[in-house]
Amino acid sequence: MSSDPIRPLYIRVHPSDNVAIIVNEGGLSAGTRFDSGLVLAEAIPEAHKVALTDIPQGGSVIRYGVVIGHAEQHIVRGSWVHEGILTLPQAPDLDRLPIGTALSEPLGPLEGFTFEGFVNDDGSVGTKNILGITTTVQCVAATVDFAVKRIKAEILPKYPNVDDVIAITHTYGCGVAINAPGSEIPIRTLRNLSLNPNLGGAPLVVSLGCEKLQPTQLLPNNSLPILSTVPYIVRLQDEEHQSFGDMVSAIMEMTEKRLIQLNARSRTTRPASDLIVGLQCGGSDAFSGVTANPAVGYAADLLVRAGATVMFSEVTEVRDAIHLLTARAATEPVARDLIREMAWYDAYLQRGGVDRSANPTPGNKHGGLANIVEKALGSIAKAGTSPISAVYGPGERVKTKGLVFAATPASDFVCGTLQLAASMNMHVFTTGRGTPYGLAMAPVIKVSSRTALAERWSDLIDIDAGTIASGNETIEQVGEAIFRFILEVASGRTQTCADRWGLHNEFALFNPAPIT
Ligand code: CA
Secondary structure: OOOOOOOOOEEOOOOOOOEEEEOOOOOEOOOOEOOOOOEOOOOEOOOOEEEOOOEOOOOEEEEOOEEEEEEOOOEOOOOEEOHHHEEOOOOOOOOOOOOOOOOOOOOOOOOOOEEEEEEOOOOOEEOOOEEEEEEOOHHHHHHHHHHHHHHHHHHHHHOOOOOEEEEEOOOOOOOEOOOOOOOHHHHHHHHHHHOOHHHOOOOEEEEOOOOOOOHHHHOOHHHOOOOOOOOOEEEOOOOOOOOHHHHHHHHHHHHHHHHHHHHOOOOEEEEHHHOEEEEEEOOOOOOOOOOHHHHHHHHHHHHHHOOOEEEEOOHHHHHHHHHHHHOOEOOHHHHHHHHHHHHHHHHHHHHOOOOHHHOOOHHHHHOOOOOHHHHHHHHHHHHOOOOEEEEEOOOOOOOOOEEEEEOOOOOHHHHHHHHHHOOOOEEEEEEOOOOOOOOOOOOEEEEEOOHHHHHHOOOOOOEEOHHHOOOOOOHHHHHHHHHHHHHHHHOOOOOOHHHHHOOOOOOOOOOOOOEO
């Protein structure tokens, strides 16, 4: 249901806020009077901010109970508070952050929530049963893609228990500084992508032969799960391959042996604690932080209480709210790990001559987000209220339960790829502006911040959190719906919109090291 077009509405998040968000679709005109008595001094677009009080020049503009900027000029009550009249506050100083001062009381465990998953030899649990083909280098990518097309057409239909065959292709592997500082990130990302729980826990590798990233470096023996009798590598330059046809046949033969194994598996009932749910946002607007993200945050708290792992990421979107996160660190080492990841990224951006104000996109700003501070406060609402139990570097495998921070860039594809490497088996993605984003390796549940988007894109958006803005549902109701939907999708009983259409974005490696 759309919000009532006649009754003007705004949302104020925190009692100390001196701005609120206009809810009505299409915005409101000058002179509009709210129930509170507030009258608009000028027209304000939907999702943009209105001043609830006079704000003097230099005065603080407060949203979420936090200063998101300072007024560059005197702002009259009822005026439009946009990025052009706000200055960006300083980023929190990493040397003076509160640690563990805002730990929430544990809400108590949730028992009895389960899903139907595929148990792997290494103990991880998949929500899908996919055959993944790892590649060491881009040189083999086209050949593997060629083979995968034939496998899907000629072999896969014989193995109906297997959901998909995907090639993990990338532009890394050669022509790169393979021992440079930072190169461990793309290498461990490729390694851990190959070990994602949805791939059955036994990688197959296609290598060229002369590349820098050799299979033994990509997948050292100690990182390989116990392998059965199936050979797991095809090297295209080996002399036994006399032609392109030989190479493709070798890949198809290796693949079919593995397909037989995967097809013999079936889903079994597993506790919700086997879920590793990655959270992300993309194409955010000012509603994201009051509807979709808090609802996902409520679902995140339910997941944590059910014993699952919930992962949030996107360093540049949490950097300006880092003081609120260190205050939620379960222990001092966790807080120090958070600060370490922020400092690493500060230095990375500085090397590139970029500052944090580069984050909000034109679409974000058009959607009412004035700057990175406002975006960060809305973004961390996804992480709910649980203490942060661990921190992981980009591409590291997550090994702990509870709410964890896995450091990644905010780019949807780079973040999604790194969260898959971190072992994500379910993905929840919030959007306000809208994106048809999807991943092949894990189901992506898309939650819209506005009902207008959910209605316009009814075949792309899985859950509408805009009902919170229109007052038709509460944050708790939408959050619980997201939690239950995660269990349905993880069990294979329901498909996400992205999976129904087969919308699968490419893997995008994060490589902070030089390319040679
Ligand atoms: Ca993102």
